[in-house]
Amino acid sequence: xxxxxxxxxxxxxxxxxxxxxxxxxxxxxxxxxxxxxxxxxxxxxxxxxxxxxxxxxxxxxxxxxxxxxxxxxxxxxxxxxxxxxxxxxxxxxxxxxxxxxxxxxxxxxxxxxxxxxxxxxxxxxxxxxxxxxxxxxxxxxxxxxxxxxxxxxxxxxxxxxxxxxxxxxxxxxxxxxxxxxxxxxxx
Ligand SMILES: [Zn+2]
Numbered sequence: 001x002x003x004x005x006x007x008x009x010x011x012x013x014x015x016x017x018x019x020x021x022x023x024x025x026x027x028x029x030x031x032x033x034x035x036x037x038x039x040x041x042x043x044x045x046x047x048x049x050x051x052x053x054x055x056x057x058x059x060x061x062x063x064x065x066x067x068x069x070x071x072x073x074x075x076x077x078x079x080x081x082x083x084x085x086x087x088x089x090x091x092x093x094x095x096x097x098x099x100x101x102x103x104x105x106x107x108x109x110x111x112x113x114x115x116x117x118x119x120x121x122x123x124x125x126x127x128x129x130x131x132x133x134x135x136x137x138x139x140x141x142x143x144x145x146x147x148x149x150x151x152x153x154x155x156x157x158x159x160x161x162x163x164x165x166x167x168x169x170x171x172x173x174x175x176x177x178x179x180x181x182x183x184x185x186x187x
Contacts, residue, residue: 003021006046008047009030022036062086064087065090075094142170150172
């Protein structure tokens with residue numbers, strides 16, 4: 001025998017065979033999801049319970065920040081698809097473009113100044129082609145032995161070949177220290 005339910009979504013009255021009581025379904029009229037629950041002591045027409053659709057939220061794609069967009073623009077990125085650019089992709093693109101730029105653009109004044117401070121001579125400085133090369137040199141470059149170190153090593157009796165093989169100031173300093181120690185123990 002049919003029972004009457006009121007749809008909680010559209011307020012329409014539904015006639016449902018009583019064997020469906022307790023089931024879940026959709027309102028024939030509005031398609032809203034309902035549960036045909038009959039509370040104790042309820043009188044017909046019963047009010048069906050609404051079922052709230054729980055939709056798993058899509059993983060949030062955070063849009064690129066204004067600063068990222070500006071940076072990409074400054075790096076000469078094409079404007080296409082900028083509206084849909086998310087933060088992750090934006091930062092990948094920035095890294096790529098920066099690497100590209102650093103290989104093609106000349107070294108900055110700051111880099112050159114820094115390398116000069118590290119003791120690099122003008123001829124070597126002038127030979128630096130790119131930003132990338134300069135930053136590599138900043139990481140790895142060691143200043144060559146100073147004139148004074150070389151003179152001192154000559155006085156300590158270090159041969160010209162050995163002096164010429166010294167690649168850095170710290171190497172020269174170590175050798176000086178070693179020779180002085182040897183000299184002291186020799187007396
Ligand atoms: Zn309905």
